[in-house]
Amino acid sequence: MVILKTTNLTKEYVSIKRFRKQxxxxxxxxNLELSKGEIFAFLGPNGAGKTTTMNILxxxxxxxxxxxxxxxxxxxxxxxxxKKRIGYLPEYLHLPPYYHVGELLNFYSQFFNIAxxxxxxxxDEILESxxxxxxxxxxxxxxxxGQKRCLGLAIALINEPELILLDEPTVYLDPLVSEKIRFLLxxxxxxxxxxxxxxxxxxxxxxxxxRFGIINKGSLIQQGNVTxxxxxxxxxxxFLRLTKQ
Amino acid sequence: xxxxxxxxxxxxxxxxxxNIISKGVYRAASREKLMYGFLILSxxxxxxxxxxxxxxxAFQQLKEFGNFTPLENSLSIGITWINIFLMLISIFVTLxxxxxxxxxxxxxxxxxxxxQRWHIIEGIxxxxxxxxxxxxxIMSASLWLVIYYLGxxxxxxxxxxxxVTLFLSMVYTSLVIFFFVLIPNAISGILAxxxxxxxxxxxxxxxxKDIFINFPVWFSRxxxxxxxxxxxxxxxxxxxxxxxxxxxxxxxxIPAVIHHTVLFLACIHILFCLKFSLSKK
Numbered sequence: 001m002v003i004l005k006t007t008n009l010t011k012e013y014v015s016i017k018r019f020r021k022q023x024x025x026x027x028x029x030x031n032l033e034l035s036k037g038e039i040f041a042f043l044g045p046n047g048a049g050k051t052t053t054m055n056i057l058x059x060x061x062x063x064x065x066x067x068x069x070x071x072x073x074x075x076x077x078x079x080x081x082x083k084k085r086i087g088y089l090p091e092y093l094h095l096p097p098y099y100h101v102g103e104l105l106n107f108y109s110q111f112f113n114i115a116x117x118x119x120x121x122x123x124d125e126i127l128e129s130x131x132x133x134x135x136x137x138x139x140x141x142x143x144x145x146g147q148k149r150c151l152g153l154a155i156a157l158i159n160e161p162e163l164i165l166l167d168e169p170t171v172y173l174d175p176l177v178s179e180k181i182r183f184l185l186x187x188x189x190x191x192x193x194x195x196x197x198x199x200x201x202x203x204x205x206x207x208x209x210x211r212f213g214i215i216n217k218g219s220l221i222q223q224g225n226v227t228x229x230x231x232x233x234x235x236x237x238x239f240l241r242l243t244k245q
Numbered sequence: 246x247x248x249x250x251x252x253x254x255x256x257x258x259x260x261x262x263x264n265i266i267s268k269g270v271y272r273a274a275s276r277e278k279l280m281y282g283f284l285i286l287s288x289x290x291x292x293x294x295x296x297x298x299x300x301x302x303a304f305q306q307l308k309e310f311g312n313f314t315p316l317e318n319s320l321s322i323g324i325t326w327i328n329i330f331l332m333l334i335s336i337f338v339t340l341x342x343x344x345x346x347x348x349x350x351x352x353x354x355x356x357x358x359x360x361q362r363w364h365i366i367e368g369i370x371x372x373x374x375x376x377x378x379x380x381x382x383i384m385s386a387s388l389w390l391v392i393y394y395l396g397x398x399x400x401x402x403x404x405x406x407x408x409v410t411l412f413l414s415m416v417y418t419s420l421v422i423f424f425f426v427l428i429p430n431a432i433s434g435i436l437a438x439x440x441x442x443x444x445x446x447x448x449x450x451x452x453x454k455d456i457f458i459n460f461p462v463w464f465s466r467x468x469x470x471x472x473x474x475x476x477x478x479x480x481x482x483x484x485x486x487x488x489x490x491x492x493x494x495x496x497x498x499i500p501a502v503i504h505h506t507v508l509f510l511a512c513i514h515i516l517f518c519l520k521f522s523l524s525k526k
Contacts, residue, residue: 110265
């Protein structure tokens with residue numbers, strides 16, 4: 001079952017330099033598909049268009065051209081009902097430093113109409129799964145970068161999403177926590193979630209993803225199955241070969 | 246009928262979402278140290294309003310205060326201070342909150358949740374309104390104490406007058422949000438301030454427009470044009486400094502003020518919600 005499908009997805013930015021309009025194509029005719037219970041790794045060098053794609057898929061920004069279908073319905077940023085089934089961890093997080101960890105999760109959980117009785121139990125479960133339950137009553141300003149990343153992940157998972165979009169989920173995390181997050185993602189995959197990960201850490205991506213796509217200068221230049229890779233580290237070889245061209 | 250029901254459900258859900266955002270905004274605004282500075286200063290100035298009662302002879306010589314009792318003059322001065330400080334608080338707090346809530350990172354986090362752009366901007370407005378309500382209550386209570394201590398005959402006017410002032414602070418906040426949506430930086434605060442000042446000063450300029458007769462024709466025409474336009478804004482907002490100073494509640498047509506202000510608020514809200522929804526995504 002296809003959860004996410006993009007057709008000719010294009011995003012252009014217009015800037016004005018010396019009284020002349022200049023077009024910058026951030027993503028160009030992107031065609032992607034993601035099925036239920038699948039982890040798709042979205043790879044690319046800096047400035048390739050990964051975060052722009054993630055923002056469009058999460059409904060934060062809109063494409064210039066092309067279509068997005070999520071859960072079989074046409075998607076744009078105004079579709080509230082579809083957004084209720086999506087979880088998104090952006091690359092840059094804004095976490096108000098004056099909130100306690102539990103309070104912030106409580107704030108974000110209110111958007112999803114979660115019953116008040118279940119709310120606290122759910123918050124505890126999610127904090128436990130990302131490994132920061134002991135920090136529940138700590139002010140966000142006192143968290144480390146890694147713990148903030150875990151909190152961002154907890155916010156993305158608060159609504160038990162069926163489609164999870166993660167932009168650099170394991171950045172700032174130590175190997176122990178990274179492993180914990182990998183197991184969590186595999187558990188979610190088993191539960192039937194479709195997971196779309198953008199990452200620079202290729203060794204990690206190789207361990208958990210089913211398929212990969214490499215984007216460079218806004219265009220998708222390679223897609224494939226991770227199982228087709230014959231030896232460990234081959235993904236990095238492919239990535240370097242394609243992006244150097 | 247079905248679409249009407251859907252619309253009602255959408256409205257109910259929108260109110261819920263706006264309320265969630267407003268709670269977050271209230272919390273962010275209540276952390277603003279500058280606001281507490283203004284609040285303390287305002288209480289100090291409100292207490293100073295009692296000077297009109299303590300030194301009545303000095304105030305009786307002044308043209309603007311001569312026809313009123315010392316207690317009424319104290320009340321007028323107090324209300325004016327409340328209005329000035331609420332204006333300052335609404336501009337500064339709105340700017341700070343807007344810069345935090347409409348930052349790229351925060352918008353990214355919020356917009357990925359089941360919420361629309363106009364919910365965020367309306368949530369910001371109502372969150373700031375809540376904090377202004379609290380500030381207004383504290384300032385009014387201070388004035389109430391002063392007047393009660395001095396004689397207490399006209400204490401009940403205070404709540405009515407500050408309700409109007411609070412209503413006006415909604416206008417100030419809306420103006421800042423409107424300009425911020427157009428120009429997302431501190432200049433929006435300066436622009437809003439100028440518009441408010443223009444509203445205050447319009448009626449005073451109109452009284453003295455004969456001064457410009459000896460100036461070049463093009464200049465006096467320009468001034469006349471400005472004077473003709475500005476009172477329109479002033480009439481809409483009913484916020485001339487003169488009427489505030491003389492404690493306008495007794496003779497201002499309150500239903501008309503409320504009607505005009507609500508109309509103005511509705512228009513400006515529609516404008517900034519539309520602009521924000523259609524802005525670069």
